[in-house]
Amino acid sequence: MAEEPGPPSRGFQDCFNDLVDRRQRELGSAWDSVNRRSRRAEAARRAREEIARRIEVRGGRRYAASTIARWAARNHWPPGVENFWLERWATIDRAGGLAALARQLGSTVARVKTWRDSKDPSAPPPRPVTPKRPGEPTRIGVVVNGDAWVGTTKIEKKVPWLPDQTYQELTVEADSGILEAWFADNQDELKDLLGPVIADQVISDWHSANFYDVAYTVTEIILFLPNLDD
Structure with a gap:
């Protein structure tokens, strides 16, 4: 038949x-x-x-x-x-x-x-994002261009700036809004939210931060890894 x-x-x-x-x-x-x-x-x-x-x-x-x-x-x-x-x-x-x-x-x-x-014709559709427990911080990775402020001094600075660093690891709180901005593809909001986190976790480690207030303004997001533990 x-x-x-x-x-x-x-x-x-x-x-x-x-x-x-x-x-x-x-x-x-x-x-x-x-x-x-x-x-x-x-x-x-x-x-x-x-x-x-x-x-x-x-x-x-x-x-x-x-x-x-x-x-x-x-x-x-x-x-x-x-x-x-x-x-x-x-x-x-x-x-x-x-x-x-x-x-x-x-x-x-x-x-x-x-x-x-993807150039792979057999590439499967993207997997669901692994949900995090409510209130659990998330480790993310970023590569950004931006301006660091130390007091009133503006310094154009890529993060990370060391040649052996593939990305800068950051820890973000569940209520930071960063992951929501990323999932919504809202680049402007993501830049605004990343700046203070980079200032707090990266720029604040500079020696000059002991004497001045510091800030960071993101101008370009080159790489964003939403969950380093996934």
Whole structure:
């Protein structure tokens, strides 16, 4: 007896339609009074532009929106980019975005990004974040650029600054808001919250801190490891 056929494999048209659906959901209130066909057409236009941008980021070449539309209509995979990468983006689109997929998986935006951009076609979706007991401090690792203040003297200082340090270990309290800012991908808030912790745990060890007040302002987050014990 012939084997029953499995479900049809997905193609580029499916990935494109997933993005069109997402863009249609994201249309603002100004589109509420517009008929469904026009809303769908606008969502498709935005999807073509976004797909072209994604392909350019991954493959280095910008294709015309009309080319994207033709590939989608013919269910033809774009050249120069991996099919599995476009499928990962489609998974993100169906969820409603990076943060939405991270919430569904119980993971973080950073882990979803790492999975999305992995060159391993068999890379599994990100694992859930291991929950910490309420009130338990967390050891994190950071590499940041910023400005240290010793009294009124401003010193441009990368943390860590020693060449043999891969990252700076910090201990953060459960109610610090740092991990919440990281999971929400709120970089500005994360910078603001990290500054006082770095001042207290790193800059305060300087000899000059015995004589002056110290502070630290984070200007760039290069690396953030949310749990060194995980």
